[in-house]
Amino acid sequence: MSHTVAVSGASGYAGGEVLRLLIAHPEVEIGAITAHSNAGERLGALQPHLHALADRVLSETTAEVLSGHDVVFLALPHGASGALAAELESRSPGTLVIDAGADHRLESAQAWEQFYGSPHAGTWPYGLPELPGQRRQLEGASRIAVPGCYPTTCLLALAPGFTAGLLEAQDVVIVAATGTSGAGKSLKPHLLGSEVMGSMSPYGVGGGHRHTPEIEQGLSQAAGEPVTVSFTPTLAPMPRGILATATARIKPGVDAGRVRSAWEQAYAAEAFVHVLPEGQWPSTQSVLGSNHVVMQLAVDAHAGRVIVSAALDNLTKGTAGGAIQSMNLALGLAEQTGLNQQGTAP
Numbered sequence: 001m002s003h004t005v006a007v008s009g010a011s012g013y014a015g016g017e018v019l020r021l022l023i024a025h026p027e028v029e030i031g032a033i034t035a036h037s038n039a040g041e042r043l044g045a046l047q048p049h050l051h052a053l054a055d056r057v058l059s060e061t062t063a064e065v066l067s068g069h070d071v072v073f074l075a076l077p078h079g080a081s082g083a084l085a086a087e088l089e090s091r092s093p094g095t096l097v098i099d100a101g102a103d104h105r106l107e108s109a110q111a112w113e114q115f116y117g118s119p120h121a122g123t124w125p126y127g128l129p130e131l132p133g134q135r136r137q138l139e140g141a142s143r144i145a146v147p148g149c150y151p152t153t154c155l156l157a158l159a160p161g162f163t164a165g166l167l168e169a170q171d172v173v174i175v176a177a178t179g180t181s182g183a184g185k186s187l188k189p190h191l192l193g194s195e196v197m198g199s200m201s202p203y204g205v206g207g208g209h210r211h212t213p214e215i216e217q218g219l220s221q222a223a224g225e226p227v228t229v230s231f232t233p234t235l236a237p238m239p240r241g242i243l244a245t246a247t248a249r250i251k252p253g254v255d256a257g258r259v260r261s262a263w264e265q266a267y268a269a270e271a272f273v274h275v276l277p278e279g280q281w282p283s284t285q286s287v288l289g290s291n292h293v294v295m296q297l298a299v300d301a302h303a304g305r306v307i308v309s310a311a312l313d314n315l316t317k318g319t320a321g322g323a324i325q326s327m328n329l330a331l332g333l334a335e336q337t338g339l340n341q342q343g344t345a346p
């Protein structure tokens with residue numbers, strides 16, 4: 001039986017990627033597609049790669065338009081989904097709501113207010129099934145908070161070492177590079193082609209990036225104790241992709257073999273997360289357009305640290321693919337349904 005799905009924010013990058021994947025999903029039928037300033041436009045004018053839906057017209061994003069579907073994806077700027085989700089709850093109580101924005105990811109209202117500067121909308125099950133115990137939380141869920149793109153990368157990179165109790169909680173350093181689509185479609189002067197092409201620069205330096213509390217939340221849950229993270233994002237001259245390099249101090253007496261086997265065991269049964277053969281390091285190119293994550297790790301015995309490098313596509317596993325993976329679990333479908341795209345090369 002086909003599930004009806006509505007996609008809000010369909011004119012944006014995240015909503016467009018949700019639609020790209022849903023078009024290839026065998027168990028869904030696409031219902032309402034909505035936007036804000038672009039309501040009334042043909043989808044083909046805004047998402048010219050989505051040929052199958054080119055002549056569909058974008059509706060206004062309202063709870064009335066979105067209600068009555070089995071599933072609603074919210075791909076809206078953060079802060080916009082809390083009120084809409086509350087209205088959907090009363091109009092359409094049986095609908096599975098999947099929020100690609102940040103509004104429902106954090107458990108701490110204080111951290112939300114500190115980093116986002118608005119009242120906290122609440123906490124929904126966190127859509128990263130590969131974290132320990134998380135898959136069970138998503139099976140049959142009626143609300144899902146899709147993780148941020150950096151947190152997906154960083155949590156998958158480091159969680160196995162914390163779950164296995166091999167890493168110190170207080171000396172975690174992550175530097176990550178992202179493609180420009182992470183910032184969304186709206187015009188931003190620092191993202192003009194002439195500013196970004198052929199150049200890289202950091203931003204959100206010094207603990208200010210809003211994904212820091214989300215990464216700390218996930219790693220603390222894995223460790224069973226508070227984990228402190230120093231996180232520095234950088235902007236890279238590419239449209240898609242994240243490469244995160246994460247390092248943490250290894251506890252005394254833990255040897256390199258134990259470290260490697262913790263990661264290999266954590267992901268041995270996962271369809272989308274791959275610890276590469278030793279000596280092969282990840283590249284963003286190899287995962288573009290796919291729901292896959294590739295990673296490699298090394299033990300730096302001199303520094304007493306593990307170094308993990310992980311790559312994914314911020315719009316696929318980092319947003320829309322991860323969201324559909326969680327949707328599949330919530331609907332009782334096979335987790336990989338509609339997500340068998342391989343990477344593109346070159």
Ligand SMILES: NC(=O)C1=CN([C@@H]2O[C@H](COP(=O)(O)OP(=O)(O)OC[C@H]3O[C@@H](n4cnc5c(N)ncnc54)[C@H](OP(=O)(O)O)[C@@H]3O)[C@@H](O)[C@H]2O)C=CC1
Pocket residue numbers: 008009010011012013014015034035036037038039061075076077078080100101102147148149181182183184185186314315318319
């Ligand atoms: N880009 C990425 O890599 C990732 C994005 N996300 C999250 O997904 C969400 C969407 O991001 P992204 O697609 O990149 O952003 P875009 O700027 O590309 O798209 C934003 C979408 O939201 C709509 N919109 C804008 N303002 C409002 C409003 N006030 N009310 C309702 N709809 C509105 C826009 O409609 P219109 O065009 O008609 O104005 C557009 O469809 C964000 O919360 C982001 O945090 C999560 C992980 C990664």
Ligand SMILES: CC(=O)N[C@@H](CCC(=O)OP(=O)(O)O)C(=O)O
Pocket residue numbers: 078100101102147148149150178179180181182183184233235
């Ligand atoms: C290049 C760039 O600006 N990237 C974005 C990525 C964040 C993102 O998209 O995640 P949310 O879902 O939490 O908004 C940023 O660093 O803010």
